[in-house]
Amino acid sequence: MSTKANAETERFDDVSNVLLLSSSMSNSESEACARLLDDPAGAHALFCTFVESPADRLRRSGIDPGAFETTTVVDVESVTRSAAADGVAGDGSTFPDGEARYHVEPVDDPTDLRELGTTLGRFLAPVSGDGRPLFCFHSLTDVLQYTGVETAFYFLQVLTDQVDRAGRLAHYHLDADACDRETVATLEGLFDVVIDLRDSDPSVQDAEG
Amino acid sequence: MDGRAVTPGVILVADGDPAVTDRIASSLRDQYTVRTAYTARETLDSLDDDVGVVIIDDEMSDLDSASIVDRIRNRELLCQVCVLTHDVDSDVALGSPPDARLRKPVSRTELEGTVERLLLRATYRAKLEKYYALSRRRASLAASGAGEDAATLDDRLQTLRDELADALGSLDYEEAFEIALDIPENGSPD
Incomplete structure (x- = not known):
């Protein structure tokens, strides 16, 4: 039993965990990401990035980190990137007065999901604020490259439960072309909603069905 | 498993x-x-x-x-x-x-x-493994197009989902990640 609805008009009031399936970083993926991070006034935002630097990831999401009550980026794999890639003048990481627009929390070992989970957990704890707390995880493609599907599944079972308990609206990016169909189908059941951006007409599927 | x-x-x-x-x-x-x-x-x-x-x-x-x-x-x-x-x-x-x-x-x-x-920890881990095994089986059913057992599997998956959520309600998240990711506790006793 799956319901289909237009992603543009779908509301996520009763949803905690959304799987965003794409084929590559396309416009529709950025749009969907931005939509799931909509209405930042008073909200606390948490990001997790692997390949891209925090500044690049925030830019790709099309959001202004300064518009949130707080913005935190858990930065995995930062050691493998050039140190100069981040924190340079004009990259948007600071306000004109030099104050940081967002907080970066490094996680050095991308294979250590326990460390990553615990770090994310610290920032996922329930927070007070006017808006609903938000979470963008980019991406499951990277997690699957570092660990097997079974480990990724266990990691996500705990993470999605925590997101749900904290009342967050979270979405998780996954490049469906980078893994086999069975892997995608195995993971789908962990999410409340699956948005498949590979269709020209984006659809929302009820993953619980 | x-x-x-x-x-x-x-x-x-x-x-x-x-x-x-x-x-x-x-x-x-x-x-x-x-x-x-x-x-x-x-x-x-x-x-x-x-x-x-x-x-x-x-x-x-x-x-x-x-x-x-x-x-x-x-x-x-x-x-x-x-x-x-x-x-x-x-x-x-x-x-x-x-x-x-x-x-x-x-x-x-x-x-x-x-x-x-x-x-509680052992039960959570056992149910988690079962949940994964059934999710995997459900995924292969979907891939092959065979639908006879799908409804039964979906019921069992939903039950496990609820039971896992109950178990996690009694564990803090650090402990939950530790059990789920099966990495032994490090070092000194507490």
């Missing part, structure tokens, strides 16, 4: 002193199914997927507790291990750390609290 017990509810009590073994076993029998063993060999022989918690003395005559813990881990059993010790700082550096340590003599309250917590 699909064949594992989803509720590993048996407690295995093993102390070199039969009187201690029997005293601990009888105090747990009101609530749990309990097995007893008096040697390390008997302990290892008695282990299977139904066992959720093993309580072992750190002074078994035929094998030290760290070696027993190592052998349990090597067999990839899901059971949680509690070591009864005369000194909580003993054998810290050797082998795989147990999931809990209790100093002898153990109070009934302490014992019951520890068993309950370890059983």
